Amino acid sequence: MKKRVTIKDVAKEANVSIATISYVINNKEENLSKETIERVNAAIKKLNYIPNMSARSLASKKSNLLGVVIPQTEVNKQIMLNNPFYSEFISGIEYTARLEGYHIIMSGVEIDKSYLDISVKRNLDGIIILGMYPQEFYNELKKSQIPIVLVDSYCNDHYFHSVQINDRYGGYIATKYLLEKGHRNIGLVTGKIKKEGVSEKRYLGYKDALAEFKVPFNPNYVFEGIVDYEYGLSVAEKIMKNKDITAVFATADILAIGLMKRLKSAKVRIPDDISVIGFDDIYITKFIDPGLTTVKQNIYKKGETAVKLILNCINKKLTSKHEIILPIEIVERESVKEI
Known part of the structure; x- marks a missing residue:
């Protein structure tokens, strides 16, 4: 079995220190010369080096992971992806997050399990929550001290940002x-x-x-x-x-x-x-x-907006609660008759 390329191998190939490789990988290149950056990138490409995301997360204190909580049909049942609404919503979240270098972890919530535990163990950078949950759920999540955006929720708590319609x-x-x-x-x-x-x-x-x-x-x-x-x-x-x-x-x-x-x-x-x-x-x-x-x-837009809002929070571009209300309108087709 072929041995996995390590950061030490890249450092040896580029004839630089491991710290220099780390600076380039984590986009902290301010004090490096153009020639050094190019040499490191060339070594990464030549050796087909894939950075260890867990290690990067520890170093940068960011995981580039967003948690997405979707309602379940009933307690201990499957999450509601059999409804096309949720598929369109998740599509808007996933694509927008991916464009920004983030990935999503999607789950339902079991009544007897703590989502706070999940968010801590996974080192989530932020959480998008769709639907309404018991107040205890929100109280617990506030302990995480990470950005949270509620979608289609009327939880009147000043801690959370929100995206919804009227x-x-x-x-x-x-x-x-x-x-x-x-x-x-x-x-x-x-x-x-x-x-x-x-x-x-x-x-x-x-x-x-x-x-x-x-x-x-x-x-x-x-x-x-x-x-x-x-x-x-x-x-x-x-x-x-x-x-x-x-x-x-x-x-x-x-x-x-x-x-x-x-x-x-x-x-x-x-x-x-x-x-x-x-x-x-x-x-x-x-x-x-x-x-x-x-x-x-616009269901896709709702997911897209939630991601943009939470990334602004993660990147400290927002310092106060934001509420975004998206427009709605009637679309006429053939299922209604005038009498």
């Missing part, structure tokens, strides 16, 4: 769109409505629009479950039993897609029999038939 407004404009099309019996398909969570904000926006149009709120039109394709399929059965509902606002596109799939298989015509509007504008919404009218947010 979810309540999104729920409002989605419902208002249906109301303006003449619908009055509007169902809401949503994730579990938890205090200060994204689903609660979109639910409140739904109620805001109903109140503005003087349409009574009917709790029997609200269907709560897990935000996934399977719940969209199953909730369709309940909606089909309620003959009064003419339109549905699904608070996530993945719910809307499951709902539409089951409705169509039961010969329910969309939008002729039931109109559907979603939320997110995930990539596949433009390809399903009919195309899904939805509230568009």
